[in-house]
Each structure stands twice: as C-alpha cells, then as structure tokens.
C-alpha cells in the first residue's frame with residue numbers, strides 16, 4: 014500500500030501491486046507506477062503514486078499508451094470513492110470491493126496495546142526482519158494468501174518496495190520458536206505524517222490462532238503511536254472474518270465507503 018493520490022484523503026493503495034517490471038509514467042502532476050502481473054503479463058496494475066489524482070483525460074491517455082504496449086487488462090489499486098471517479102469515467106468497472114477500517118490513536122493507547130500483547134498467552138515477541146528472512150517470509154506470505162484473489166498476492170520486489178512508500182516503516186517478524194528461527198508471521202506497517210497504514214500482515218496457516226497476529230498488530234500500533242501517528246488504516250476483504258475479528262479486537266471500525274479495485278478490458282483495435 015502507498016499513500017493514494019490524495020484527492021479525498023491520503024490512503025494506502027499499493028501493497029497488492031506486483032512490481033515486475035515497473036514502468037513509471039507521469040502526466041502533468043501525477044506519477045503512476047505500472048506493473049504487469051507475474052502470472053499474466055497482459056494484465057497491468059496502475060497505481061497513482063504521487064501528485065493529485067489523475068484526470069479522466071490523463072487516464073484515457075495512459076490506457077492508450079498501455080494498449081500499444083500489449084496490455085489487455087488494466088487494474089487499479091484499491092481506491093477511495095473520490096479517487097475512482099476519473100477511472101470510472103474512462104470506462105473502468107468495479108472488480109473487487111474492500112473494507113476500509115480505521116482506528117484513532119492516542120498516546121494513552123500505548124499501554125492498551127502493550128497489555129493486549131501481554132495477553133497473548135505465549136508471550137510472543139516480534140523482531141526486525143532481516144534481509145536473510147525475506148525469502149522465507151515471501152513463502153509464508155504466499156501460503157497465507159493462497160486462497161485469495163491474485164490482487165492479494167505479492168512478490169519479493171513488491172514487499173520490499175512497500176517499505177519505501179511511506180515516510181517511515183516497521184517490518185517485524187515473529188519466529189516459530191527459540192530453536193527454530195523460521196517465520197511464524199510478519200507485519201509491515203508504514204507511517205506518513207500522522208497517518209499509519211497496516212500494509213501487510215500474514216501468519217503461516219499452521220501458526221494461526223495462537224496469538225501471532227495479535228502480537229504483530231499490538232507491536233505495529235504501539236510503534237505507530239510512538240512515531241506520531243494519530244490514525245491507523247487497514248483494508249481487508251469483506252469475507253476475511255479472521256482478519257476482521259483481529260482488527261475489531263483492536264478497536265478498528267469499518268468506514269462506510271470502503272475501497273474498490275477497478276478493472277478495464279482494453280480492446281485490441283480501439
């Protein structure tokens with residue numbers, strides 16, 4: 014996820030974007046990141062990275078450009094209602110609806126998150142992710158998201174790139190045990206200004222329901238408060254009941270509008 018184009022509110026919209034190969038494309042003020050899907054190079058995802066949201070004309074120009082490069086299907090990132098408009102006017106239609114959850118953060122929440130983590134019966138501790146952990150984390154991540162749509166599956170570059178799209182980030186791992194340093198779960202959190210984004214959280218299927226997600230989320234929120242965030246956002250699929258239950262326990266509530274990923278099938282000769 015990355016800060017969105019910001020016409021409505023800053024919102025992370027990037028994490029689910031495969032990034033290989035990446036094509037940067039800029040209109041007047043908007044810079045897009047465009048990446049083809051690994052599983053199908055004719056599908057590309059467009060993410061407006063910086064600048065104001067694109068105008069409809071800019072989206073139309075971009076579609077033309079990508080058509081010439083052989084792209085047949087275009088996906089957006091997860092967009093707020095305001096940011097969808099230019100894409101919809103350019104012919105994009107809804108592909109996936111996501112819930113957007115929010116929690117205000119205050120300094121007093123620090124102790125609450127600490128207590129929540131301590132409530133985790135196993136007393137799990139998070140550690141910084143090392144470069145040597147990344148391959149195993151990617152495998153874990155793929156296993157955790159194996160039942161979801163391709164939008165949720167990330168590659169190595171995407172994960173690493175996600176660490177760069179916010180002013181500050183924290184990427185933590187919970188290891189399987191003292192004797193087995195392999196990953197049980199990981200969480201990537203970012204902060205830009207006073208807004209925090211839970212960009213990725215995944216627990217190995219065999220390690221779920223043992224408090225790993227709780228430990229990771231408690232750590233993420235504690236860090237966000239400490240680093241000056243006053244809002245935390247996360248998105249999830251409406252049918253992801255485990256994730257929703259976890260966020261609810263930490264006080265997140267669902268925002269009314271939610272987010273949508275939009276899609277456009279490009280005609281070859283138009």
Ligand SMILES: CC(C)(COP(=O)(O)OP(=O)(O)OC[C@H]1O[C@@H](n2cnc3c(N)ncnc32)[C@H](O)[C@@H]1OP(=O)(O)O)[C@@H](O)C(=O)NCCC(=O)NCCS
Nearest residue numbers: 157214215216221222223224225226227248249255256258
């Ligand atoms: C969502 C996800 C991160 C939750 O991680 P988790 O480690 O299973 O979460 P926890 O164990 O902390 O909490 C889950 C449940 O286990 C329970 N639990 C926590 N510690 C426990 C323990 N020691 N023993 C038994 N149950 C426990 C919690 O009470 C909670 O129950 P509830 O859902 O009924 O409230 C995990 O399911 C996952 O990786 N899913 C796939 C990827 C994904 O969807 N990520 C989020 C995308 S937005």
